[in-house]
Every structure is written in C-alpha cells, then in structure tokens.
Amino acid sequence: DTAVSQTPKYLVTQMGNDKSIKCEQNLGHDTMYWYKQDSKKFLKIMFSYNNKELIINETVPNRFSPKSPDKAHLNLHINSLELGDSAVYFCASSPGPPGQETQYFGPGTRLLVL
Amino acid sequence: AQSVAQPEDQVNVAEGNPLTVKCTYSVSGNPYLFWYVQYPNRGLQFLLKYITGDNLVKGSYGFEAEFNKSQTSFHLKKPSALVSDSALYFCAVRSRGGGNKLTFGTGTQLKVEL
Structure with a gap:
C-alpha cells in the first residue's frame, strides 16, 4: 500500500551511461515532482507535472x-551521466499544483556515478 | 523570488526539554508555510502547514509552529523532545501570489540526547 514508490532504490553506474528512475503514486493525485538532494542535504525542485503537463x-x-505517461507515473531519464549527478532523487506528489497542497514523498533513489 | 532561511545547521537538546527549530522566510505577499521531517535514508514526511487563520498550527507527533508575520518567521516547536524526534527538519515556503514552486530551506539536524 505504498503511496509514492520509486525504483530502483539504489543505482550505481559509470560516467557516460544513460539511466532511468521510475516513480508511481497510488494516491490519485494530479501533480508529481522530481527533487534532487545533494550531499549537503540541500533539496531542489527539478520538474513538476500536473495532469501530464509540465x-x-x-x-x-x-x-x-x-516523462509522464499518465497521472500516476513520472519517470526521470538521465543521459550521459556525470559525477556531479550523484545525489538522492526524490519523487513526490500532491493533489493539485503547488499552493497549499501537501506533498507526499517517495523513499528516494540513491544514484552514485563512478 | 521566494526564499527560506534555517539559520542553524544543527540543534541539540536533551530529552524532555522543549525544542525550537528556527525558520524565516521571504516572499512577495502572504505565504503558505510548511515543515517536513526526514529520517535517515527516508523521504520527507509532512509535519504541519500554515495556510490561513490561527497563527499557531499544530501538527503530527506533538509538533507545533507559530506564524509571525512581522518577523517573517515560522519556528517549529515541541514542548518535550523525544530521542525519536532526532531527524533532519525542513521548512518550506510558497507565495500565494503565483508561481508553482515550493522552496525548501537548507535543513536543520535535530539531535535529542538522553
């Protein structure tokens, strides 16, 4: 009954590779997000989709x-990975666009680029 | 532009003592304000939010926060800290005036000791 799930949980890869992270929410929310948390725990928004629209x-x-194939999914594809892409990537969802809406976060994907 | 400041990287408090985690913000117009908590190797969890109305907001796990418009602050408080409260706490803000982005502070590590 996980609300926001991400796969994989851990991702170790070489520089220059292409990788994808998947996110799914079963909360019926319209809006989904990708955040990047760096090694200093600083959290920064990357993208958001509302009803499949960026x-x-x-x-x-x-x-x-x-890429958002439907409201319940928001995937993140990364080409030509660089060392600086190493971070924890969090997916989140909310009932509607950011405003007073509470965001619900996934467990994170820990990406390490070697 | 909107911004959030959490002036303390770490707060240490003894179990049973009151705790305060500070947050100040800057937005155009009135804000929506949030507190989230992150336990080790987990995603962020919503604690509480200020939308409108009573300046004192009560949230999960006995936490509360007070919206102070004149000081542009939204400090998180708890009357009696528990060791299990030890975690990373994030304040976040969004302007009511428009824009879709929720801006997070840099986080404050709370350590509650016996």
Missing part, C-alpha cells in the same frame, strides 16, 4: 528528461 522546469541540464 508546469515546473527548473534550470536543469537537458541531459535530464522527465
């Missing part, structure tokens, strides 16, 4: 491409 697109390298 509503937030922060200054993120275009090697990062989100």
Whole structure:
C-alpha cells in the first residue's frame, strides 16, 4: 500500500551511461515532482507535472528528461551521466499544483556515478 | 523570488526539554508555510502547514509552529523532545501570489540526547 514508490532504490553506474528512475503514486493525485538532494542535504525542485503537463522546469541540464505517461507515473531519464549527478532523487506528489497542497514523498533513489 | 532561511545547521537538546527549530522566510505577499521531517535514508514526511487563520498550527507527533508575520518567521516547536524526534527538519515556503514552486530551506539536524 505504498503511496509514492520509486525504483530502483539504489543505482550505481559509470560516467557516460544513460539511466532511468521510475516513480508511481497510488494516491490519485494530479501533480508529481522530481527533487534532487545533494550531499549537503540541500533539496531542489527539478520538474513538476500536473495532469501530464509540465508546469515546473527548473534550470536543469537537458541531459535530464522527465516523462509522464499518465497521472500516476513520472519517470526521470538521465543521459550521459556525470559525477556531479550523484545525489538522492526524490519523487513526490500532491493533489493539485503547488499552493497549499501537501506533498507526499517517495523513499528516494540513491544514484552514485563512478 | 521566494526564499527560506534555517539559520542553524544543527540543534541539540536533551530529552524532555522543549525544542525550537528556527525558520524565516521571504516572499512577495502572504505565504503558505510548511515543515517536513526526514529520517535517515527516508523521504520527507509532512509535519504541519500554515495556510490561513490561527497563527499557531499544530501538527503530527506533538509538533507545533507559530506564524509571525512581522518577523517573517515560522519556528517549529515541541514542548518535550523525544530521542525519536532526532531527524533532519525542513521548512518550506510558497507565495500565494503565483508561481508553482515550493522552496525548501537548507535543513536543520535535530539531535535529542538522553
């Protein structure tokens, strides 16, 4: 009965590889997010989709491409991985666009680029 | 632009003593304010939020926070700390005036000792 789930939980890969992280929510929410948490625990929004439409697109390298096949899923594909991409990536969802809505977070995907 | 400041990287408190985790914010207009908690190797969990109305907001696990408009603060408090409260706490803000982004502070590590 996990509300927001992410796969994989851990991802270790070489520089230059392409990888994807998947996120699914079973809360019936309209909005989903990707956040990046760096080694200093600083949390930064990357993307957000509302009803499969991109509503937030922060200054993120275009090697990062989100895809939302439906409201319950938001995947993150990363091309040509770099050492600096090593971080924890969190998916989140909320009933509607950010406002007074509470966001519900997944457990995170720990990405290590070697 | 909106921003959040959490001036303390770490707060240490003895179990049973009251705790305060500080947060100040800067937004255009009135804010929506949130506190989230992150336990080790976990995603963020919602604690409480201020939307409107009573300046004192009560949340999960006995936490509360007071919205102070004149001081632009939203400090998190608990009357009696537990060792199990030890975690990383994030304050977040969004302007009511528009924009879709929730901005997080840098986090405060709370350590409750016996």
